[in-house]
Amino acid sequence: MENMNENTNQNRFNFKVNESITDLVSKNYVYAAVLHYFGIDFYNHAHQTLAQTCAEKGIDATVLIKQLEEAVMKRKFYESGKAINQKISHYPIQLVIEYLKHAHRIFMRRSLPYMSKLVCDCDSNGFEKQYKSIIEDLKIAFPLFAEDFIHHIFExxxxLFDYINLLDNAFYEKIPMTKVFYPMQEHSISRFLRQHQQDDDEMKGIRELTSNYKITSKTPLLIKVLYSELKDFEEELKIHADIENRILLPKALKLEVKLKQNIIEKSKFN
Incomplete structure (x- = not known):
């Protein structure tokens, strides 16, 4: 593994297989997440080189480096939230829902467990007083946030999603109109929209606890990575909420209004 070829050394982002894991992660905190998914917690291999760690773990370095490169590109893609929204705005409503459900699975299966592990692995005894207090509070606050967030997703x-799918199926006559009549008495897209807008700032407590994810030159690297992940997650949630509030719910509201009009028109002939 130490004798990697030149193609591995010469990559788009100039990864050097002989640099330490600490130096690698210090360049871009998103690399820590990629290493984690390969079974490498950077803080446990801080002084090893990328080549040494890959050899120890039996990892193909070229595959790992490719994933590191892709992580940078994905981050740039998420940073262009407006472009994402513009593309999704043209999706049919059921495809928008599938996109949002896919994002939910990533949040629950990757993002939350990774951030939870970072919080759990932060040894507050090794930090200065200001960070010791924050980490101790995060170890209480973050699991509560994650539990509430997952509950919100399932709810x-x-x-909401089941109701919108019902509206869509009824509008395109995939199911009888009678199957949507009573759910429309019980639910309202306008009410969903109001509630959703009120609940959008889900990370307010975490943000305030970390002073807006404040990082200085003296901040320990593990805290830097954790704060970066929390901040990026909040940005992803903003994009996610924007898709729901500006694309999904307006589409669903139009659908609901049209269905009500159809029901009124049909009732005139009965």
């Missing part, structure tokens, strides 16, 4: 899928 949203079981109520």
């Amino acid at each position: 949203e899928e079981d109520s």
Whole structure:
């Protein structure tokens, strides 16, 4: 593994297989997440080189480096949230829902477990007083946030998404109109929209606890990575909420209005 070829050394982002894991992560905190998914917690291999760590773990370095490169590109893609929204705005409503459900799975299966591990692995005894207090509070606050967030996801899928799918199926006559009549008495897209806008700032407590994810030159690298992940996650949630509030719910509201009009028109002939 130490004798990697020149193609591995010469890559788009100039990864050097002989640099330490600490130096690698210090360049871009998103690399820590990629290493984690390969079974490498950077803080446990801080002084090893990329080549040494890959050899120890039996990892193909070329595959790992490719994933590191892709992580940078994905981050740039997420930073262009407006472009994402513009593309999704043209999707049919059921495809928008599938996109949002896919994002939910990533949040629950990757983002939350990774951030939770970072919080758990932060040894507050090794930090200065200011960070010791924050980490101790985060170890209480973050699991509560994650639990509430997951509950919100399931509730949203079981109520809002199911209702919108029902509206869509009824409008395109995939199901009888009678199957949507009573759910429309119980639910309202306008009410969903109001509630959703009120609940959008889900990370307010975490943000305030970390002083807006404040990082200085003296901040320990593990804290820098954790704060970076929390901040990036909040940005992803903003994009996610924007898709729901500006694309999904307006589409659903139009659908609901048209269906009500159809029901009124049909009732005139009965």
